[in-house]
Each structure stands twice: as C-alpha cells, then as structure tokens.
Amino acid sequence: MTKETMTIYQAYPKSFKDTTGDGMGDIQGVIQSLDYLERLGIDMIWLNPFYPSPQYDNGYDISDYTAVDPRYGTLEDVDQLIQEADKRGIGIMLDMVLNHCSTYHDWFQKALAGDKYYQDFFYLKPAKPDGSLPTNWESKFGGPAWEPFGETDLYYLRLYDLHQADLNWHNPHVRQALYEVVRFWLDRGVKGLRFDVLNVIGKVDFVDSQEPGSAQEKALYTDTPIVHEWVQELKRETFGQYEGIVTVGEMSSTSVAEGIKYTAPQREELDMIFSFHHLKVDYQEGDKWTQMPFDFLELKRILDEWQVGMSREGGWNALFWNNHDQPRANSRFGDVVNYPYETATMLATAIHLMRGTPYVYQGEEIGMTNPDYSTIEAFQDIETLNNYQILLDKGVSESEALAIIQAKSRDNSRSPMQWSAGAHAGFTTGQPWLAVADNYSTINVEQALAEEDGIFAYYQNLIQLRKDYPVISQGSYRSLFLDHPSIMGYIREDENQQLLLLANFYGDPVQVDLSDFQVDLAWRKLIGNGPVEDLTDRLELEPYEVVAFIREK
Ligand code: GLC
Numbered sequence: 001m002t003k004e005t006m007t008i009y010q011a012y013p014k015s016f017k018d019t020t021g022d023g024m025g026d027i028q029g030v031i032q033s034l035d036y037l038e039r040l041g042i043d044m045i046w047l048n049p050f051y052p053s054p055q056y057d058n059g060y061d062i063s064d065y066t067a068v069d070p071r072y073g074t075l076e077d078v079d080q081l082i083q084e085a086d087k088r089g090i091g092i093m094l095d096m097v098l099n100h101c102s103t104y105h106d107w108f109q110k111a112l113a114g115d116k117y118y119q120d121f122f123y124l125k126p127a128k129p130d131g132s133l134p135t136n137w138e139s140k141f142g143g144p145a146w147e148p149f150g151e152t153d154l155y156y157l158r159l160y161d162l163h164q165a166d167l168n169w170h171n172p173h174v175r176q177a178l179y180e181v182v183r184f185w186l187d188r189g190v191k192g193l194r195f196d197v198l199n200v201i202g203k204v205d206f207v208d209s210q211e212p213g214s215a216q217e218k219a220l221y222t223d224t225p226i227v228h229e230w231v232q233e234l235k236r237e238t239f240g241q242y243e244g245i246v247t248v249g250e251m252s253s254t255s256v257a258e259g260i261k262y263t264a265p266q267r268e269e270l271d272m273i274f275s276f277h278h279l280k281v282d283y284q285e286g287d288k289w290t291q292m293p294f295d296f297l298e299l300k301r302i303l304d305e306w307q308v309g310m311s312r313e314g315g316w317n318a319l320f321w322n323n324h325d326q327p328r329a330n331s332r333f334g335d336v337v338n339y340p341y342e343t344a345t346m347l348a349t350a351i352h353l354m355r356g357t358p359y360v361y362q363g364e365e366i367g368m369t370n371p372d373y374s375t376i377e378a379f380q381d382i383e384t385l386n387n388y389q390i391l392l393d394k395g396v397s398e399s400e401a402l403a404i405i406q407a408k409s410r411d412n413s414r415s416p417m418q419w420s421a422g423a424h425a426g427f428t429t430g431q432p433w434l435a436v437a438d439n440y441s442t443i444n445v446e447q448a449l450a451e452e453d454g455i456f457a458y459y460q461n462l463i464q465l466r467k468d469y470p471v472i473s474q475g476s477y478r479s480l481f482l483d484h485p486s487i488m489g490y491i492r493e494d495e496n497q498q499l500l501l502l503a504n505f506y507g508d509p510v511q512v513d514l515s516d517f518q519v520d521l522a523w524r525k526l527i528g529n530g531p532v533e534d535l536t537d538r539l540e541l542e543p544y545e546v547v548a549f550i551r552e553k
Helices: 027-032 034-040 076-085 106-112 171-185 215-221 225-237 256-263 296-312 329-333 340-351 382-391 398-408 445-450 454-470 468-476
Strands: 008-011 043-045 092-094 101-103 124-126 146-148 156-159 162-166 192-193 246-250 272-274 357-361 478-480 486-491 499-504 511-512 524-528 538-541 547-551
Touching: 027 076, 034 454, 076 092, 092 171, 092 246, 092 486, 101 106, 101 445, 106 398, 156 162, 171 225, 192 225, 225 256, 256 272, 256 296, 272 296, 329 340, 340 454, 340 499, 340 547, 357 454, 445 454, 454 468, 454 524, 468 486, 468 499, 486 511, 499 538, 538 547
Parallel strands: 008 043, 008 357, 043 092, 092 192, 192 246, 246 272
Antiparallel strands: 101 162, 124 156, 146 156, 478 486, 486 499, 499 547, 511 538, 524 547
8 A cells, every 4th residue: 555546535433324323423334334435445544533522623622542432432343443444455544633632631630630740741821921811822713722721820722622722742741642642553553644733733932923813823833843853753653663654644724845844755754744725715815714716726826836846855745625624625616506426526536636645535425515504503513603603793694604604614524424315314313413414315325326427436436547557646747727717737747658637617618728739649538527538629628527638658
C-alpha cells in the first residue's frame, strides 16, 4: 500500500451505521459494511474519534484516549474491525486529537483539583494587569479563546470549544503521554493516523493580535517552527518505529511552503496533509458564515498553487472535496437537482486524477447531498449553533441566518449514511441522533449498487485507474485554462504517458478550444461521464461533463 496508489475512505462512525438501535452509529456497523467498502475498492478507512467523550464536539473532545466510548462499542470491537478489514486488504486509520483534550479528561480534572503536575499540562495564564483576558484571541468556534480555570484567578486556553482545553506541548510529560497514546493504537494494528489540527500545537508567544480572529492572529500560533520539531519527534517516538504506517496531518490555515516541510520525505514528518484553502472560495471576505456563489477562478488558482507548489519540492497533498467539517461538495459546487450524476462524477474525476492521495467521504460515492434541514432545531453541531447566535446578535434576520447555516453547517455532511429506502434510510432501527436527509428514498446504497452505470460504479472505476496508471499516481501536473470561466483542465505526464483532463463546472454546454494543443489520434478516452468520445480541436462539453484522455508518448 503506497500513498501514491491508494484511496482512503472516511467513515464518520456516529452517522455511519447503527447496529444497536440507539440512533448512533457504532464500530460493529463499520464491520458490517466492510464488504461494501471492499467492493468500492478503497485501501484504508479513516474513522473519526470513537473514544469516550462528552460529545460537545462530537468526539473531538476526548476524555480517555485509550478506550472506546460504550456507545460505539468496545476495544474488542476495534480489534475485530482491524482484523476483518485486514482480511480484505484494508487498513484502519484512527483520528489522533493531540492539540487538546476534554475538560472531563482526568488530566484536566486533576489540574482543577489543584495538582500542579497536571496544571502544567495546560496553558494557564492570569488576566492582564488591566483585568482583561490573557490575550485577545478568538476561539475558532466563536467567542474568546480563554475560559476561567475553576475557582482560581487563572484562565485556560481553548482554541476550540470551551470543553476542549489546549494541551501544553512545551511540557515533555505531555508529549510523552500523547506518544504513549499513539503507540497504544499502533500496537493494536492500526495502519494509519490522522492528526487533528496538528499545526496549531506550537503556541509560543502569548501576545495580543491586531484584530481578534484575524489571519494575523492565527499566524501567531499556527505553523510555528517548533511544530516541525515536535512532528519529527512524534514520528521518531511513535509511527517511525512501525512498518508501513500512513500519516496525514490536518493543517489549519497553512501554506504551500509549510506543506512541503510537513510532507517532503527527507524531513521525516508526515506522508501528506489536508489543507483547506480550496474550500473557502465561497466565503465572503474570508468569513465562512456568509453566502456567495463559489469563485471558480480562485478555486482553480488555489488547486494549481498546491498541485504545482507541492510537487516542486517533494510535498504530497491529500485530495478531497468532502469531510465531516464541510458541506457536501456536490450541493456546493454543482447542481444536485438537475444534474446529480454529472455533478458527482465530474467533481470526483477532477480531484481523483490529480497528484496526491484521494479521500472519499461516506456517502459521496452514492451522491449524497446536503440535507437542507428546514429549522434551526434540526442542527446539532456546536460550531453551527454558536455561529447562528452570533449572526442573530449581529442583526441578521432569522431566515437569512438559517439560509447561511443550511449552506455552511458541518451537519450537512454528518446526516446519517443512506443505506436503503427503508425507515431512517436503513441507518438505525431507533431514532437517529441527527435527521436523515429527505432524499434517501432515491439516493441510497441499495439503489446505487443496483445501477450498473451509476455514481458508485464510476467511483470504483476511478479508484482502480489510480492503481493501474502510473501517470495518475506519479505523473507531473500542469494546469490548463486557468482563466476560462467554466472549464477546469490539466495535464498529467510521466515518461510513458500523458493524461488530459477537461471538466465543465457549470450547467451550460461549453466549447473548448484545443487548437493550440497537440490533438492527434493517439489520444483515447480513459473515463468520462458524458457523450464526448474523441479528442478534437473544438470539443463540446455538456453541463457538468468531465472527460479524461490518455496517450502513449
Ligand atoms: C478538526 C476536526 C473538527 C474538530 C476540530 C477540533 O478541525 O476535523 O471536527 O471540531 O478539529 O478538534
């Protein structure tokens, strides 16, 4: 299994498959779905956190790193999952949330009780002389980043929810305790590690920013040089001692230059990173909680910057449109009403044929969409609810605030997996913790598997192509049509072959002028979702049509 040829599937356990009827997915549900995932052709499954947690942030607030929340199952279930997946040639990747732990974790509870050893596990600071908070930093989930620490006159840092206390990585005891956690899971046979918000572990200067919540503020604690030292140490102390472990770091607001440092093999840090700039192209002036049609030229510019930039110095990207923190890409970038098949397959092809390791988020392979919940009560996510209130406080009307939430909420991707047209989409026999999208009667796994030429079959094909064609897994990358208002294009190339991708990102047919391009009979169609068969000087692409051609050199 190599990062070049593999495809990783992300399952969000809480919403994947419930086998107990409590309305929450569980580990046995993942085990029961392994045949389905094997059929899709994926190599590894990344599971979001299933550790004991009070669930203020759906499991990213961990109260015990080396156990399983009984609502998800037991350690034995995890062992069984690892074994059953392994029989099918599939590895298991776990989520390591090492920047912060739950305030219900023993470490924080002991610190609160006055234990100095554990107090040094956290960032505890007094107010400024004028009585204001230690810094003016904003939490990424809204509100100030400091909370009163029990009955003391200190505050603890929390870059995320107030129940997620940032861990003090400067303390070697903290680092050793976290490395032990990582080794605990590796020893059980885990083959992959996804490190949550890894590039913010290195807070160094606790100084005020010019503007709370600004990019300048994030730069104060993001990608600081010490992060690289600690990531190298993390590798040496944990996964570097095991064979064939695949690692990916989630990097908040990072840059290509940093991305190269995290992933160039000689630096001994990680295999690849998630970066998010391409998923901010529908943020008005950088503010997520706004609505705006996506900026296509900006989208292409960013993807080009990362594809070309990272390959220049041996960096490696994770390729993705979706995850548990993003609205569904097909609802966002396409037309799921009139062109559901074309939208889903076009987006998939455009990203899978790039240079990097593709990730498929649960339900993407059958064309799941945003659930479009019609009332605020249907939403559960802490970030969503905080920001809804912030919008109302700013004077935005309830209906406008709801429209923004419907477009941007993280619950869009967390609605339960649609397995069948049966009750609750076959996700649970109980009451689902988050409502199922109304379209489950037509968009579901049972239906998808019955279609010979549907979205699922298309994904199978894409995943296999990466294994069969070195030009896809290893070729160089060059963009075409960066200024074109509706076409994305690029060329992949290795010593033997060239691959050309053309994608129409909009709902009108478009003519592509390839007269400057070497169009000859050697090109043959490799994959596509529409009528185009041959490469010609003037190619007409239908709405959301994508096509890839290949030729020998
Ligand atoms: C990451 C996770 C997200 C979580 C946050 C805090 O961004 O993907 O779901 O809320 O970290 O742990």
